Amino acid sequence: MQTEKTTIHPLFVRVTHWINAFAMLMMVTSGWKIYNASPIYDFMFAKWLTLGGWLGGALAWHFAAMWLLMLNGLAYVVYGIVSGHFRRDFFPLSPTAIVRDAWAAATFRLQHRLGAYNAVQKLLYAAVVLMGIGVVVSGLGIWKPVQLQFITGLLGGYDTARIVHFWMMTGIVAFVAVHLALVLLVPSTLLPMITGRAPEHHVRGEAA
């Protein structure tokens, strides 16, 4: 049996991944409580899913966790660009490859190789990074519609900025749902996100 191991997630990516998971959890659950104070649509989030106890508590959590989310996210994006992580792991990304891999996945013929992303994964990871940027930018547009009015204006005004913020959150939550479902389907992906390492034969894409 092959026991040689290799790094597939650098330490920087692992640390920022888990800080982001923690910050996102706080931002989303407190955000749901804030949403409930004046819902945009004809539904509210279940109270037990929300953080903060009341609107003031939820806002306090939201405006504290935002620093963690923004600073950690900024560090990750700068690292992703400078280290070549984005270029190497998210690109090239072609529509043909996306259709090919999506079809292969739908017919259960897509091989999972740790450390190498298929085109659908590349698309989703690139999309969630963009939605992360989108949720922060629209959040700033809601928080500072006067001081940062160029952002609010770019988003079509205060009320549409709220709608954009809501849908960016929804996109991120949908991503997390798929992400967690896939970790359950392929549990061998979880440990490398903690230790950074996986058995060599997994990386080579041999039968897992």
Added chain:
Amino acid sequence: MMSILTPKRPNLADLRPALAKVERRLFLRQALSFGALSMLTGCNWGSDDDIEKVLWRVSRFNDKVQAALFSPNRLAPTYREDQITNPFPFNAFYGEDDTPIVDGSDFKLEVSGLVEDKTPWTLARLRALPQENQITRHICVEGWSAIGKWGGVPFRTFLERIGADRRAKYVGFKCADKYYSSIDMATALHPQTLLALDYGDKVLPPKYGYPMKLRVPTKLGFKNPKLIAAIYVTNDNPGGYWEDQGYNWFSGS
């Protein structure tokens, strides 16, 4: 109680603060949410009081960040008459029917603190000062917003008339409905901060804050006190009705 939060019904907006009042007792003590969070993260943060202290400290840090972001010259966007929200929603920590009615005939606005002239102001004397009006967006801490038209005395003009110490840090407000709030001096001197006497070209009705309301388009709605009875200038942060319960003090837009 859930029906109170039914969306898209601004006439119920006035009931939300009552609900928030009940809810605030649960401030950060919602066992399920926090319990779930600590279980998921495996962190032991200690007691809820510790968390409350950290959140409170971050909120004070956010006051400083927002004061630094605040530009004394950047104006809030203004709107056209046809963009005004009609009816403009009522909002307070009590229901509309419970709004105190102030008798304007013998009303006098009290002025105190770091000012040269503490003579109380009649409404007639305030009307004799230069007047301005604005159509701006009122943004509530709850997330909804509404566009309205207010007229009155630029607050900077008023502060100049009473000889306020403009190096002082805060301006505090006490209201006839027991509400209270305070703002930073930089915001008090902003060209759009208005001591409003009118709403939509008519005398401010009680529900919008008769005899006067501070209109601050660079801050959230709860930083726009209505039914103002006393104004004072101070270096000790006077806090506010909601601010003392946990809403961020600066709450700039």
